Amino acid sequence: MSLFDHKLSEIQEWLHTKEISVNDLLNEAYNRINEVDGEVKAFLTLNEEAARQRANELDALRGTTEGRGLLFGMPIGIKDNIVTKGLRSTAASQILDNLNDPLYDAHVVQKLNGAESVTVGKLNMDEFAMGSSNENSSYYATRNPWNTDYVPGGSSGGSAAAVAAGEVPFSLGSDTGGSIRQPAAYCGVVGLKPTYGRVSRFGLIAFASSLDQIGPLTRTVEDNAYVLETIAGHDKMDSTSADLEVPKYTEALTGDVKGLKIGVPKEYFAEGVSEEVKTAVRNALKVYEDMGATWEEVTLPHSKYALSTYYLLSSSEASANLARFDGVRYGRRSPQAENMIDMFKLSRSEGFGDEVKRRIMLGTFALSSGYYDAYYKKAQKVRTLIKQDFEKVFANYDVIIGPTTPTPAFKVGEKTEDPLTMYANDILTIPVNLAGVPGISVPCGFSSEGLPIGLQIIGDHFDEGTVYRAAHAYEQATDYHTHKPSLGGAN
Structure with a gap:
């Protein structure tokens, strides 16, 4: 049995009583990576030399008052669009392939370092977080540990796959339209997108700044709460960071949901959602009923416009954010350029992949003269309506529950030639980002092919505590989170 099969709180206790060492945990991580990552391909860059040095320093603190962080000594994986000082950070794009030595840490990495955790390496992703399958990485596609013929989801597919495969006990991802929750559902792990502003975006390589949010992927809800407690909080370097006290989320994990009022959107069971997914979610609602919660059907009427609204807004923001990658200050500079104009054109055409170019072009079009009012401005108005839909439901209900994804994971290569169908995989997660x-997302069942199915629990602004309470109670009443993929003989 792997050390990573245990909760973080248990591992912490063993560390402080010196039953295990930080080096033991690091050995567990790198041995597992060597064993299975040739198949899974979750990591882009490993940090072994620096991690070993850090582990030796932390082992000297075991059992002392200094070594008492929530995540003391824990090996972690970081999504490759989160900047790490001195450790290669590429956002899985060729245009940043030579960014080997960033000058600073992202705020979340500073927080994790302050909690005395150990960075194992950087995780694969869809290029600049644009994708739903991890097939858009410019290096290689990550595979789903439950069945390597299937995708792990995206864009945080490497982050989810690394946790599911037992390579690290937890990881960080980013979620712009479902990029934490969707891969969490596909890989059978727990993934949280916090309220916008709860976690600083400083040091996150931007895709769409009004939508991006960093969050944790873990094996259990309790572990997830531990990680969010560590990384959340105000940051003066991020003007959108909320200056609010961070609750002790672990105190919300009472297991009691008696009297909890659940809203279930009828739109989340519409055409396109598979019968297996609908059945799994309905079974989950029965579990809540048995625990004393109540649920009623509600409506989020503008959610049908969420997909088009999201792709107009996110692509518009992406076209502005990615303008900085021009071959001048940092990143790829084409050796073929003979003048300045060629340098801009060739560096960007060689450095960006097809999906990134597609979204830059769509965003530039939506922001262009004559089309701004017709597309971008109208999408912003619809975004407000979507946000108001959630506010109306939360006036009467504690949480909203539905499927995380319309279907379980699909096969590698199955949807790469059909971008619109690929985009539709985020249809149930996108409204949360817009609002x-x-x-x-927590595991709630398995398909006939043995692939995980995810249950999505949505809360009101800055009410992660209630989300965790509902998720933890369900997790404790079921055993889906205890199942592990058999990749590499883990079972």
Whole structure:
């Protein structure tokens, strides 16, 4: 049995009683990576030399008052669009392939370092977080540990796959339209997108700044709460960071949901959602009923416009954010350029992949003269309506529950030639980003092919505590989170 099969709180206790060492945990991580990552391909860059040095320093603190962080000594994986000082950070794009030595740490990495955790390496992703399958990485596609013929989801597919495969006990991802929750559902792990502003975006390589949010992927809800407690909080370097006290989320994990009022959107069971997914979610609602919660059908009427709204807004923001990658200050500079104009054109055409170019072009079009009012401005108005839909439901209900994804994971290569069908995989997660509210995905069943199915629990702004309470109670009443893929003989 792997050390990573245990909760973080248990591992912490063993560390402080010196039953195990930080080096033991690091050995567990790198041995597992060597064993299975040739198949899974979750990591882009490993940090072994620096991690070993850090582990030796932390082992000297075991059992002392200094070594008492929530995540003391824990090996972690970081999504490759989160900047790490001195450790290669590429956002899985060729245009940043030579960014080997960033000059600073992202705020979340500073927080993790302050909690005395150990960075194992950087995790694969869809290029610049644009994708739903991890097939858009410019290096290689990550595979789903449950069945390597299937995708792990995206864009945080490497982050989810690394946790599911037992390579690290937890990881960080980013969620712009479902990029934490969707891969969490596909890989059978727990993934949270916090309220927009709860976690600093400083040091996150931007895709769409009004939608991006960093969050944790873990094996259990309790572990997830531990990680969010560590990384959340105000940051003066991020003007959108909320200056609010961070609750002790672990105190919300009472297991009691008696009297909890659940809203279930009828739109989340519409055409396109598979019968297996609908059945798994309905069974989950029965579990809540048995625990004393109540649920009623509600409506989020503008959610049908969420997909088009999201792709107009996110692509518009992406076209502005990615303008900085021009071959001048940092990143790829084409050796073929003979003049300045060629340098701009060739560096960007060689450095960006097809999906990134597609979204830059769509965003530039939506922001262009004559089309701004017709597309971008109208999408912003619809975003407000979507946010108001959530506010109306939360006036009467504690959480909203539905599927995380319309179907379980699909096969590698199955949808790469059909971008619109690929985009539709995020149809149930995108409204949460547009509204800025928190959402979590927890395992709630398996398909006939043995692939995980995710349950999405959505809360009101800055009410992650209630989301965790509902998720933890369900997790404790079921055993889906205890199942592990058999990749590499883990079972």
